[in-house]
Amino acid sequence: MPDTSKRRSKLSDSQAAVSPHEGLHNPGLLHHFATEEQQKDASNLGMWIFLATEVMFFGGLFCAYLIYRGWYFGDFAAASKSIDAALGGTNTAVLICSSLTVVLAIWAAQTSRRALLILMLVLTMLFGLAFLGIKGIEYRDKFVEHHVPGSSFNFEHEEVPGHPGQYANPRHAQIFFALYFVMTGLHALHMIVGLGIFSWLLYKAWKGAFTPRYHTPLEIGGLYWHFVDIVWIYLFPLLYLIDRHP
Amino acid sequence: MSDHSKSSPLVTYFSVWIALLVGTFLTYEVAKIDLGVFNSAVALIIATTKALLVALFFMHLKGASEKLLKLVVISTIFFLFILMALAMADYGTRYWS
Amino acid sequence: MATATTVQPVERENYLNKEHGLGSWLLTTDHKRIALLYLISITFFFFIGGLFALLIRLELLTPAGDLVGADTYNKLFTMHGQVMVFFFLIPSIPAVLGNFLVPMMIGAKDLAFPRINLLSWYIYIIAGVMMLHCIATGGVDTGWTFYTPFSTAFSNSKVIEAGLAIFVAGFSSILTGLNFIVTIHRMRAPGMTWTRLPLFIWAHYATSIIQVLGTPVVAITLVLVVAERALHLGIFDPKLGGDPLLFQHLFWFYSHPAVYIMILPSMGVVTEVIACFSRKRIFGYSFVALSSIAIAVFGFLVWAHHMFVAGISVYAALVFSILSYAVAVPSAVKVFNWTATLFKGSIHYDAPMLYAFGFLGLFTMGGLTGLFLSSLGVDMHVHDTYFVIAHFHYIMVGGALMGYLGGLHFWWPKISGKLYPEGWARLAALIVFLGFNLTFFPQFILGYLGMPRRYYEYPPEFQVLNVLSTAGATVLGVGYLLPMIYFLWSMRYGKPAPDNPWQAAGLEWQTQSPPTTFNFEEEPVVTWEAYNYDEIDAGHKQEEVKVVG
Numbered sequence: 001m002p003d004t005s006k007r008r009s010k011l012s013d014s015q016a017a018v019s020p021h022e023g024l025h026n027p028g029l030l031h032h033f034a035t036e037e038q039q040k041d042a043s044n045l046g047m048w049i050f051l052a053t054e055v056m057f058f059g060g061l062f063c064a065y066l067i068y069r070g071w072y073f074g075d076f077a078a079a080s081k082s083i084d085a086a087l088g089g090t091n092t093a094v095l096i097c098s099s100l101t102v103v104l105a106i107w108a109a110q111t112s113r114r115a116l117l118i119l120m121l122v123l124t125m126l127f128g129l130a131f132l133g134i135k136g137i138e139y140r141d142k143f144v145e146h147h148v149p150g151s152s153f154n155f156e157h158e159e160v161p162g163h164p165g166q167y168a169n170p171r172h173a174q175i176f177f178a179l180y181f182v183m184t185g186l187h188a189l190h191m192i193v194g195l196g197i198f199s200w201l202l203y204k205a206w207k208g209a210f211t212p213r214y215h216t217p218l219e220i221g222g223l224y225w226h227f228v229d230i231v232w233i234y235l236f237p238l239l240y241l242i243d244r245h246p
Numbered sequence: 247m248s249d250h251s252k253s254s255p256l257v258t259y260f261s262v263w264i265a266l267l268v269g270t271f272l273t274y275e276v277a278k279i280d281l282g283v284f285n286s287a288v289a290l291i292i293a294t295t296k297a298l299l300v301a302l303f304f305m306h307l308k309g310a311s312e313k314l315l316k317l318v319v320i321s322t323i324f325f326l327f328i329l330m331a332l333a334m335a336d337y338g339t340r341y342w343s
Numbered sequence: 344m345a346t347a348t349t350v351q352p353v354e355r356e357n358y359l360n361k362e363h364g365l366g367s368w369l370l371t372t373d374h375k376r377i378a379l380l381y382l383i384s385i386t387f388f389f390f391i392g393g394l395f396a397l398l399i400r401l402e403l404l405t406p407a408g409d410l411v412g413a414d415t416y417n418k419l420f421t422m423h424g425q426v427m428v429f430f431f432l433i434p435s436i437p438a439v440l441g442n443f444l445v446p447m448m449i450g451a452k453d454l455a456f457p458r459i460n461l462l463s464w465y466i467y468i469i470a471g472v473m474m475l476h477c478i479a480t481g482g483v484d485t486g487w488t489f490y491t492p493f494s495t496a497f498s499n500s501k502v503i504e505a506g507l508a509i510f511v512a513g514f515s516s517i518l519t520g521l522n523f524i525v526t527i528h529r530m531r532a533p534g535m536t537w538t539r540l541p542l543f544i545w546a547h548y549a550t551s552i553i554q555v556l557g558t559p560v561v562a563i564t565l566v567l568v569v570a571e572r573a574l575h576l577g578i579f580d581p582k583l584g585g586d587p588l589l590f591q592h593l594f595w596f597y598s599h600p601a602v603y604i605m606i607l608p609s610m611g612v613v614t615e616v617i618a619c620f621s622r623k624r625i626f627g628y629s630f631v632a633l634s635s636i637a638i639a640v641f642g643f644l645v646w647a648h649h650m651f652v653a654g655i656s657v658y659a660a661l662v663f664s665i666l667s668y669a670v671a672v673p674s675a676v677k678v679f680n681w682t683a684t685l686f687k688g689s690i691h692y693d694a695p696m697l698y699a700f701g702f703l704g705l706f707t708m709g710g711l712t713g714l715f716l717s718s719l720g721v722d723m724h725v726h727d728t729y730f731v732i733a734h735f736h737y738i739m740v741g742g743a744l745m746g747y748l749g750g751l752h753f754w755w756p757k758i759s760g761k762l763y764p765e766g767w768a769r770l771a772a773l774i775v776f777l778g779f780n781l782t783f784f785p786q787f788i789l790g791y792l793g794m795p796r797r798y799y800e801y802p803p804e805f806q807v808l809n810v811l812s813t814a815g816a817t818v819l820g821v822g823y824l825l826p827m828i829y830f831l832w833s834m835r836y837g838k839p840a841p842d843n844p845w846q847a848a849g850l851e852w853q854t855q856s857p858p859t860t861f862n863f864e865e866e867p868v869v870t871w872e873a874y875n876y877d878e879i880d881a882g883h884k885q886e887e888v889k890v891v892g
């Protein structure tokens with residue numbers, strides 16, 4: 001009979017080491033995994049691949065945006081000027097702070113600091129809500145100014161930055177706003193999903209589910225949240241700062 | 247920035263946080279200066295630096311024990327680049343003749 | 344115990360009889376049961392797509408547009424394409440054979456994420472219900488390709504519903520691909536190194552890369568179409584300065600790699616079958632493995648060859664033409680390796696092998712005609728004609744579908760524990776091959792002579808070829824019905840299958856037929872190379888078999 005106890009393969013990423021006693025100690029170990037490490041590494045890789053799909057998902061929008069920005073730079077610059085860069089910048093800072101609270105939450109779990117963990121999770125969610133609130137204000141402003149694409153869209157007599165007397169083509173500006181709403185809207189949707197995920201993480205943390213030995217859901221939830229942050233890191237300069245010099 | 251002791255992750259996290267905020271502020275201020283075509287380049291370079299900081303340090307890509315995760319990230323960026331570059335092969339040359 | 348060739352008198356516990364009741368199936372996380380759930384669902388959609396094909400071919404029996412109206416005809420070919428591509432071909436081999444076999448071939452108990460596997464099926468079902476509702480309430484007429492601005496501004500059909508259905512189906516595909524990649528990286532048994540993996544696994548790994556990176560782009564493209572149509576957020580609208588071609592770039596960025604999603608798994612099946620029924624190791628294992636990855640990568644570089652006459656710049660067209668020639672090379676590498684494997688092999692003509700032979704010939708023809716289309720000059724002439732239709736049906740039906748059928752036959756004893764009737768199976772394979780060629784070869788000629796695609800009427804001089812094609816379609820239909828009948832028959836009346844009826848290599852054959860729920864009672868430890876048919880046939884392999892349940 002082959003000796004199947006504690007056999008570790010020489011391969012770097014196949015970690016099917018058989019330990020007959022591992023499962024007895026940790027009810028969190030799912031039956032089809034041989035070790036906790038294999039389970040954790042599988043979850044981690046799974047989330048990174050999911051984020052890869054999200055990069056391609058947003059990537060299509062970025063590609064469309066880049067093409068039209070190249071074709072209609074002046075019109076896009078005029079449209080970009082009409083959205084509030086200070087609010088956008090504030091939102092960027094808000095998300096950056098939320099990413100910090102996420103890594104601090106994980107550190108808290110790693111060091112058995114349950115109160116800190118819960119505090120950091122709550123702060124993360126508050127930052128997320130603040131982001132959505134500011135976004136709501138921006139959307140309302142656009143609605144009031146008739147910059148929402150559709151039958152009531154109006155972008156007459158807006159000067160192209162750097163070209164006094166030259167007015168932006170409202171039709172091209174409408175394309176900018178279409179992209180603006182789809183890109184930031186999709187991002188906000190991901191933010192909302194993130195808040196849902198973190199509500200669940202908060203609940204589990206409150207129940208004491210996370211220990212230094214097991215806090216994988218926190219890590220992969222955190223990966224998702226950081227990804228949403230990174231998307232905004234690109235959206236901010238591309239949408240808000242096309243041509244802001246006087 | 248080493249990750250050998252227990253307290254240094256906090257140092258790393260807070261340093262990265264400050265760097266990200268500084269980067270954001272820089273992006274905002276530099277946009278007000280007229281650099282011509284380089285405005286876009288500078289903005290994207292700062293954004294990419296920020297994204298790298300988040301990915302390497304907050305998402306723990308730097309400490310990853312194997313190259314697989316980095317391969318996933320690089321492959322994804324590569325294919326996104328292909329989408330944009332080859333699409334630009336059309337859009338950039340459509341009105342040449 | 345070692346592999347047995349005697350019939351088991353008492354039914355052992357296996358994944359089929361372990362639990363009973365609808366709930367045990369609908370809430371299962373066993374990859375094998377999920378594979379069967381997919382088998383039933385995609386067969387259903389195959390019928391639906393086939394029904395549309397039948398109506399198309401009936402209309403085309405006569406030159407006049409007399410069976411259905413023009414708008415209805417547009418809906419028929421649109422929904423034939425959408426159902427067949429998104430609800431049959433793309434899931435087919437990965438979701439059925441891949442789900443069943445990937446864990447077993449690598450020595451694992453299940454996929455990395457069994458619950459996500461089940462979720463993937465439910466997402467597919469939801470998408471399927473959405474699609475059926477769309478069809479039942481009027482259907483969509485834009486062509487499966489949804490080109491703008493017709494789809495966004497002018498079509499009066501259910502574009503939004505169809506777009507959303509396909510959007511949802513895409514997530515099923517993404518999750519399957521994600522599951523496979525993580526499984527293959529993390530769950531291989533000790534000793535199962537990358538170079539010992541069956542090439543079926545390499546093929547599915549490459550397929551999964553495409554699923555994961557490509558599908559999201561078509562997802563966002565469909566979101567944009569729906570947004571433009573429903574919310575007037577127009578970015579493809581020429582009236583606003585938008586570019587309809589942008590839609591095509593984004594759409595084909597996925598939809599070209601999608602065809603490799605459809606063919607790569609089939610190539611994996613063919614590799615397994617050819618090795619087994621030649622009793623030889625695959626010639627050039629590493630070339631075949633790496634060519635799968637090369638196809639996945641190169642497949643992303645060629646999309647605009649669908650747009651040569653659409654209005655892209657001629658310089659871009661040149662670039663994409665050259666790249667399209669390059670992408671044929673890894674496929675050709677496979678064909679050469681399969682041929683070299685057959686050379687001096689001990690050939691057996693069981694049904695799976697007949698399908699593999701069919702694949703070799705038909706895929707080669709389809710692939711070569713793809714090169715015709717990559718040439719700008721030829722494409723000017725045959726684009727949007729029946730030449731293109733024949734080309735892709737040779738690959739998707741003559742290639743992918745034959746591979747799927749061959750794989751179903753090859754692994755049927757393992758999946759069901761029963762043997763299908765070999766005589767009927769060989770007859771069906773022959774009928775499929777003959778019916779297929781009668782259906783689609785005339786279409787090459789029709790296209791070259793200038794008959795456009797998506798037209799329900801045509802000049803009378805094309806009628807003979809069209810009648811031949813429709814006749815072929817009928818024969819093909821019979822060929823497809825036969826396996827459905829005898830597979831079902833075999834579940835009740837078929838002879839019980841031994842654990843390894845083909846004396847095939849591969850860990851999946853070292854489990855019982857049908858397997859137990861967890862596949863292996865003890866984790867296998869692999870010490871042999873893939874396709875060690877020389878050892879198997881010399882009898883050495885029997886002593887190395889690890890204990891299985």
